[in-house]
Amino acid sequence: MCRVTAPSSRERRAGDACPGLQRPFAAADGSIVRLRPAGQPVAVEALITLREVIAAQPDPAIQLTSRGALQLRGLPDPLTPRVHDAIRATGLVPSPTHELVRNVVASPLSGLDGAGRCDVRPVVADLDQAVCADPRLSRLGGRFLFVVDDGRGDVVDLSSDLAFVATGPDRGVVLAGSHDDGWEVSLDGAVDLIVRLAVEFVERAADDESVWHVDDLDDPLTLGGPAYTARPDRIGGMSRAGALPHPLGAVGQHAVVAVPLGLLRPHHVAALARTTDAVRVTPWRSLVVEDGAAALPELEAAGFATHSGSPWHRLHACTGLPGCSRSAVDTRALARDLAPVLPAGRLPVHVSGCERRCGTPSTAYLDVLAPRSTEEALSTIAEQESSWT
């Protein structure tokens, strides 16, 4: 079966355990800290600092998440002041009070390749600032997601709570939850509208701890008036279901490179440092390397996947053994064995060690659950691929 994931109501009631610097998650192998770029560039200097924080680990890596965040694990539990201060110094936690709610995913190539309907970078920066400036919005759950799509349709399919989708150079539609219709808005008015909707959500969800997402509300958000003023076709006929192929390799003067298993290792960071000052983290465990096209051979030599034929364009795995005690499988080792024999295909493939299925895409994907062997994984993939086509 192909799945489109959403946390079950039971998972929601189990509490928001999304980790951050102020609230690390204590795992079997130490503290986990997640850092949220909120759809904005990450300085390579920050990655170098994070690399130094984990340098003493036996297999150090910065994890890329399916929401375009960075995650460190195996940290001291509790965090030492030295580790805390070093992470803080990266600038990736600009608001301690709103750290956990800065969950913003934006079209990663917006403003770089001219493919969208507008450049949404100012909207993304303003949205982050506006969310952090409103004390009420610190009560949003850690799984609440803002999406900003520049009209190319690459992130509109993510399971967002509030999404802006550009429909022209100076306008767009704001969508709430899974509803296909929304509010037409100018580019200048988008942030204010999204913040007002987020505040309405916080106030209506205040008395019900089972409500984590807009779709959990009994009735749609309304802003106190007619709820919907735009029709579905106003988002330009874009699909809100199914996966799009994402570019890999050169995009103009820039580059998009996939990070195998979403594990950004010290040699990857070193190659980036020789190439660029900043990267953007995509929700597909890849990086947009600004001005990186000319360095693609070097980036490939450093272990990044640089072309869409690479298995790492669509193959991912959860942490699994040995980092996660819930797993009976070393998911990453299995994925490494699977990579050379993975057949070509369109949908992401995700190997999970247990039914929690951590890190799965928000869009449709092929679900490889606790396979006992590469052969079993291949058989599962073939079966699901044939049922999808």
Ligand code: SF4
């Ligand atoms: S899916 Fe299960 S095994 Fe994999 S990381 Fe999550 S809890 Fe651990």
